[in-house]
Amino acid sequence: MSAFLTYLLNGLAVGCAIALIASGLVVIHRVTGVVNFAQGTFAVVAGLCASSLLGLGLPHGASELAAVLAAAVAGLLTGLAAVGRPGTTPLSSLIVTLGVGVLAYAVEIVLWGDQPRSAPGLAGSVTVAGARIQTQHLLVIAVTAVAFAALALFFGRTYLGKALTACASNPYAARVVGIDVRRMGLLAFALGGLLGGLAGVLVTPMRPISFDSDVTLIVNGFAAAVFGALTRPVITLAGALLLGVAETMAAGYGYGSHQLEIALGLMLVVMIVQAGRRPAISQEPT
């Protein structure tokens, strides 16, 4: 029983990290209509930055913060490439984000080499109802909860959030009421970078990260985001937690090498179901 509980809690932590990646995908897709395949790259950049900065002797906190900001800048640059030119279709932008992801490999290998890097996180563990859980995992869960609450407040209550939602709903009308749709798109990419970066610095202490870790991250994140039809944050969170728990259970009970297959399988099933219901990625033409 306590093994089950341990897997469950660890699975929730893994799911939270996936949720952060997925939330970045959702934010960017909601506002710009673009599926951002460079989303995993933001996490990798943040993870590698954090490990380097910590290696240089910067204290915890400052290193992670700087790494997350670096990821936000990476997000902004990706946004400039993908949606910076007015009139780029979401499909072309998608290809651009793929290109950015591949280009990022080269940059990352030059800067950090091709070996996986890790970073120390919070040490120690606590025992909850007979189940041991690492403090780092608790931190991941807490940060994710705060991030999702902040996102909900941001989109639900603030003017900027409303303007972003307006762009997502009807970019044509948004322009007409004086909203700079291009700037909002760039903002969404920066926000996506920030969320991806957050996931990166939290994951790196749990499993070492290398330049090509983005594939695992994006597959998981994409599966969760598709679960929420790429637009609904709460369902995305639920999907991510489900996925995290399923993968950890599989690993715990002896199918550790099949984690990625589980994510892919789930993603396929969800996509088929979503496609049957209605076009998941539908938007009024501009």
Added chain:
Amino acid sequence: MLAVQGVSRSFGGVYAVRDVTLDVADGEVCGVIGPNGAGKSTLFNLITGHLAAERGEISFLGRRVDRLAPHRRARLGMSIVFQAARVFRGMTVRENVMVGLHGRTSAGFVAAALRLPRHRRDEREIAARADAALDRVGLSEWADRPADQLPIGQQRALQLARALCARPRLLLLDEPASGLRGQERERLAELVEELRAGGLTILLVEHDVAFVTRLADRIVVLDLGRVIADGPPAEVRNDPLVLAAYLGQSA
């Protein structure tokens, strides 16, 4: 107020709008009519900035705007009501009207998220403005409903409220009467008359000749992308070129 000077735009080598010149004076209601395919929508989109002109100049309030993005033109004081339902789904009717005003208030993220007094004051102020605009177009009862649930006529009224809320210098209406039933059409006409009486400058692009004749001070007639007549309704109505264009259409 608005000066369109020798503007052209083609699609695949065929001119949709060719060498069109038209002026809208301060306080005037200018109607643009023409048979199907005359280039009305293209001209409208050139003025709002959703299409780029290949040649010619467009000035608004004495300033060149033909290279400005649509949202920049909107901020200068052009408010637009589209024929198609362009509402923001997932928001209430009131939020739909308020969204354009948000950029003009000062309170930041922290103030908004925590509902600080400054944010609440801004919020109250623009909510009051939105409610006044909704009242004006007869949508008060719908204010708290989701915008996508509105029937087509009300969605257009919502766009009109959103446009008025921005306190425009120039109101651009694209086929405002299309798809409206008799009574809705009458209410719209009365509203336009009210706005004109209030001194608002209006450019009305419309298929329905009777509707335009009733409301416009001056009518510009387009046919095959060119201006074929420009003058007061009574004069334009009896213009042989205009009659030929419309008869040719119906034959």
